[in-house]
Amino acid sequence: MLLGPQLARTIADFGATHVIWLPDTTLGQWEEALETSASFQLLRVCREGESWPLAAGLYLGGKSPLVVMQSTGLFESGDALRNVLFDLKIPLFSLIGYRSYLVEDSRDTAKKYAEPILNAWGLHYELIGGPEDLPRLTKHYRDCQAAGKPGVGLIAEGRM
Amino acid sequence: MDGNRHMTLVGALQVLADLRRDQVVVTTMSAAREWQRLVDHPLDFHYVPSTMGGGLALALGIALAQPQRDVIVLSGDGSLLMNLGSLVTATASKGHNLTVIVVDNGVYETTGGQKLVTTSCPIDLAGMALAARFASVAEFDNLDAWKEGAAAALTQPGPRFIVLKVAPASGDYTLDAPGPMADRIKAFRAALEK
Numbered sequence: 001m002l003l004g005p006q007l008a009r010t011i012a013d014f015g016a017t018h019v020i021w022l023p024d025t026t027l028g029q030w031e032e033a034l035e036t037s038a039s040f041q042l043l044r045v046c047r048e049g050e051s052w053p054l055a056a057g058l059y060l061g062g063k064s065p066l067v068v069m070q071s072t073g074l075f076e077s078g079d080a081l082r083n084v085l086f087d088l089k090i091p092l093f094s095l096i097g098y099r100s101y102l103v104e105d106s107r108d109t110a111k112k113y114a115e116p117i118l119n120a121w122g123l124h125y126e127l128i129g130g131p132e133d134l135p136r137l138t139k140h141y142r143d144c145q146a147a148g149k150p151g152v153g154l155i156a157e158g159r160m
Numbered sequence: 161m162d163g164n165r166h167m168t169l170v171g172a173l174q175v176l177a178d179l180r181r182d183q184v185v186v187t188t189m190s191a192a193r194e195w196q197r198l199v200d201h202p203l204d205f206h207y208v209p210s211t212m213g214g215g216l217a218l219a220l221g222i223a224l225a226q227p228q229r230d231v232i233v234l235s236g237d238g239s240l241l242m243n244l245g246s247l248v249t250a251t252a253s254k255g256h257n258l259t260v261i262v263v264d265n266g267v268y269e270t271t272g273g274q275k276l277v278t279t280s281c282p283i284d285l286a287g288m289a290l291a292a293r294f295a296s297v298a299e300f301d302n303l304d305a306w307k308e309g310a311a312a313a314l315t316q317p318g319p320r321f322i323v324l325k326v327a328p329a330s331g332d333y334t335l336d337a338p339g340p341m342a343d344r345i346k347a348f349r350a351a352l353e354k
Contacts, residue, residue: 018224043224043253045217046245053214054249057186057221060205060349065221083211088341 001026001130002155004033010134011066012039014093014141018058019043020051021068026157027097040066048073052080056090067094070157071114081121085150093141095153098127102158118152125152165327167303169263170194172324173234175303175310176261183230183259184222184352188215190269191234193335202351203229206344208337213242216260220250223258226352230257230318237264237285238276247292250319256295259320265328270335273328289321301325 007030011019019034020043021027034042045051048069055065074081074096084090096118100108118125126133126140137153144151169190177198184203187195192206205222207215219233240246240262250258262285267273286299296316300306306324313322338344 043249045249047243049211049213050217050243050246050249053211053218054221057218057223058225059221060218060345061222061225061352062349063221063225080211080214083209083214087209088345090345 002030002128002134003131004030006131006134008033008037008039010138012037013138014066015064016040016066017063018055018065019068020045020055020058020065022046022048022051022070022073023068024070024072024097024099024157025159026155027068027070027095048077049080052077052084052092055092056084056088059090059092065092067092068097069094070097071099071110071117075110075113075117078117078121085121085123091144091148091150093144093151093153095128095155096125097157098154099157100159101127101154101156106159114154118154123150123152125154127154127156129156165265165301165325167301167306167324167326169265169326169329170198171303172263172300172306172326173198175307176232176234176314179310179314180232183232184219184226186215186219186222186231186233188212188234189236189239189335190265190329191236191263193270195234196338202347202354205348206338208335209341213239213246215239216243216246216250219260220246220253220255220258222352223255224253227257229352230259231255232259232261232314234261234263236269237262237266237278238268240285241276241278244288247289247294247321251293256318258318259314259322260289260294261322261324263324263326265326267328269328286321286323289323294319294321297321299323299325 100106100111223231
């Protein structure tokens with residue numbers, strides 16, 4: 001499992017200026033580390049649909065935002081994602097909590113549909129299981145930024 | 161005219177255009193259509209196409225990224241109702257340089273003028289903004305009052321929230337994007353850097 005300080009250092013290495021987030025049980029454990037980082041500012045939203053246009057505005061203003069939400073938030077915010085990533089073509093990077101991925105016999109539909117939805121959007125993602133995967137996450141981020149394309153780090157989670 | 165809404169959208173926007181100096185102006189929906197006809201300014205960002213209800217969040221992002229600039233967003237009441245939580249996100253994020261102007265016409269204008277849910281249940285958008293802790297809130301339901309109060313409303317402590325009760329447009333619902341988005345983003349970012 002990823003620990004908050006590990007992830008905060010990785011995000012700082014990205015050069016992110018703002019982290020826009022709405023946490024779940026797993027992501028929520030990063031809160032203190034993200035909130036106290038001197039490298040970026042944590043911005044809380046009420047609903048995931050706000051995250052993408054908020055990040056777009058930061059990008060237009062010259063900043064480097066990162067979006068963090070659970071897979072359910074990805075589902076909820078589909079139109080905002082569509083508009084920002086594909087109409088505005090803003091190459092945002094996001095970390096999406098993959099709810100129930102680690103639960104082998106899970107019937108959670110949030111698990112069932114997470115990857116199909118990402119594939120439907122044509123979003124390139126890397127599955128991130130633990131700290132050993134952070135170099136791969138960083139490479140994926142750098143590759144996406146270099147290509148001017150959006151990307152996703154899909155964070156493996158247990159039960160909701 | 162619709163009920164008590166006697167102010168035209170164009171008239172209301174002209175007042176803002178006359179007062180506008182170097183603020184960023186983000187437009188959405190019907191306000192985007194009319195603002196483009198009134199004003200051509202490098203610090204305008206016409207959020208067209210948009211995700212409906214996302215204008216406030218996008219403007220907040222610009223405001224947080226550019227704290228030295230005032231940022232005005234022109235939104236509709238239908239758009240705001242789609243993302244009411246944005247009011248709280250804006251105040252919680254301390255977007256002190258943000259002004260939210262809601263052109264409240266009571267309808268979904270760009271889709272043909274269908275009624276909003278508030279038609280059968282009138283609500284107090286200004287009261288909601290006040291409850292969400294906007295630092296200053298104002299509402300204008302006629303052009304003379306808006307002309308008289310606009311300058312003061314735009315210079316109150318922020319974040320600011322202004323409701324303009326306007327009549328729905330009658331017939332011209334079209335909303336065209338003013339050119340390729342990539343070009344507009346490039347030009348807007350360049351204007352912000354000056």
